[in-house]
Amino acid sequence: MIDFRPARPEDVEQILGLVNYVFRTSSGLEPTMGRQFPTFICPENASNLYVAVDNGRIVAHIGIKKNTAIIYGHKVCMANMGAVCTHPDYQGKGIGTALLHEVFRNLCEEGIGLVSISGTRGLYKRNSCVEVGETFTYVLEKGKFSYSYKNLEGIRFYVSEDVDKAEVLFDIYREEPIRYQRTKQEFPVLLKAVPMVHPPVPALTVVVASFEEEDTDLAYIIGYEKKPGAFKVVEYAGERMAVVWLIEKLLHDRGMQEVTLEVPAYDRDLLSILNSARLSCVSSCYPGTTVRIVNKESLWSDISPIIDEAWNEGVPLPSLAGLPDQVVDDDAKLAQFLFTRFNRPYYGQPWDQVFPLPLPWPNGLNYI
Ligand SMILES: CC(C)(COP(=O)(O)OP(=O)(O)OC[C@H]1O[C@@H](n2cnc3c(N)ncnc32)[C@H](O)[C@@H]1OP(=O)(O)O)[C@@H](O)C(=O)NCCC(=O)NCCS
Structure with missing residues (x-):
């Protein structure tokens, strides 16, 4: 029995x-x-x-x-x-x-x-x-998108596979209006675990945008290279214009040919930036x-x-x-x-x- x-x-x-x-x-x-x-x-x-x-x-x-x-x-x-x-x-x-x-x-x-x-x-x-x-899936391709960023002078980015950066990420994530509750201690554990990638990859890439002079972190993208030159974003948070700027950096400074980004319908700020850059997308339920x-x-x-x-x-x-x-x-x-x-x-x-x-x-x- x-x-x-x-x-x-x-x-x-x-x-x-x-x-x-x-x-x-x-x-x-x-x-x-x-x-x-x-x-x-x-x-x-x-x-x-x-x-x-x-x-x-x-x-x-x-x-x-x-x-x-x-x-x-x-x-x-x-x-x-x-x-x-x-x-x-x-x-x-x-x-x-x-x-x-x-x-x-x-x-x-x-x-x-x-x-x-x-x-x-x-x-x-x-x-x-x-x-x-509802989610909108965008594939941003190198050389096929441009956006004029406002108020982002003095911004810089860094790429890290170092889970110790999690404290910075936690401060950005907890400002999100729609999210899961996540403790500072959980963040590095989940980041190291790579739960959402199947088949698994050894580590996620973390890209952070910050203001150099004020030492303020603005936004992050977490993702991985799904195949050579094709980056998939699994989580982003923070100032939306800086999120898009980070994607452009991945394309122009980090050798990516395309970046796939899934944006939930509630994220109107990011959608309006992407749509004003005249990018096309495909909509679906949460996949x-x-x-x-x-x-x-x-x-x-x-x-x-x-x-x-x-x-x-x-x-x-x-x-x-x-x-x-x-x-x-x-x-x-x-x-x-x-x-x-x-x-x-x-x-x-x-x-x-x-x-x-x-x-x-x-x-x-x-x-x-
Ligand atoms: C999915 C899984 C957990 C189902 O477990 P199970 O003990 O065989 O489940 P049950 O016998 O209670 O019934 C489910 C299956 O029997 C069949 N079945 C049972 N009742 C049915 C009905 N009324 N009409 C049609 N099919 C029926 C279906 O094949 C159904 O699986 P489905 O989800 O593909 O439709 C099992 O097949 C499994 O481990 N699959 C591999 C792992 C996996 O894919 N997990 C799900 C991740 S999303």
Whole structure:
């Protein structure tokens, strides 16, 4: 009989064996899951890792890392889900589905409102997980874009693969209006881990813009060379004009031929700079990600202050029960109503004035 339960610290080694086999060694890759997810698949987080056990053998795993999103200064309790797998000998028997339900049930009981899942496959979509957000993907090519920067005299940049630079990055990141809560201690750990790059690369490149004379750091880009001459940005923060300036430096001073940049729709400042440079882009939902509402009441309570500030019309907005009929009893549709901008249907007023709410970009250093 298969037993479903949260893991114990002593299970982590077996979990790593399973996830490394499924996601890495079975396709000829190095077993890097422990190194890439040091704060996720680790004894300290064991009680958030869920396992299916057959006679002492861990045969399936779903990992959770609780994460707080900070949206315009308001905290939203979330969980990120990843490293979902069933050993090939046990696949197709309903174990993944049963474990998923067990995880959702536990998170609901804990009062977590929303789960962000790294994956879009049928297992998730059959279970009320939906794609959300909207992102614009730009490929900036050498010699094909120019922008006239204002107020950036005296700016310089430096490139570093030194994780000790993390303190500077932390100060820039925490000014972001939409982000995950991240401590100063976590920053270098995540930077060193390179969680979001698959197949893994040895290290991320960090490029920082600062004012030379005032010794003030303005912006950073974190990314890696996906193939020779093609740089992919995985996270950026800080003054948006300086972000674009850094990309130009990568193209003109660091020998890159192209830089791929994904910009969430809520980042209007960066979008307006890129669009004024007449760059074309492709839009989509947040790539590779779905979300699932697990506790509607907790989520509503967390997002109510954000809604109140966005509404600002004197009379309160209707409560959760007063939402449009087509979304109120369906968690998948509710998640789309609250958080999806890509291909968004018209819901009418007051809804279209307030929603969608932004969710932090899922594929940066907090990726799971
Ligand atoms: C994805 C995975 C975890 C599913 O685990 P599982 O124990 O086999 O899951 P279940 O038996 O409960 O059911 C899921 C699978 O059975 C099939 N299935 C089950 N019910 C089904 C239904 N009603 N209709 C159609 N297909 C169904 C599907 O193939 C489905 O997988 P899908 O996500 O590709 O649609 C497993 O296949 C796995 O480890 N894959 C490799 C790692 C991986 O890709 N992980 C996900 C990262 S996003």
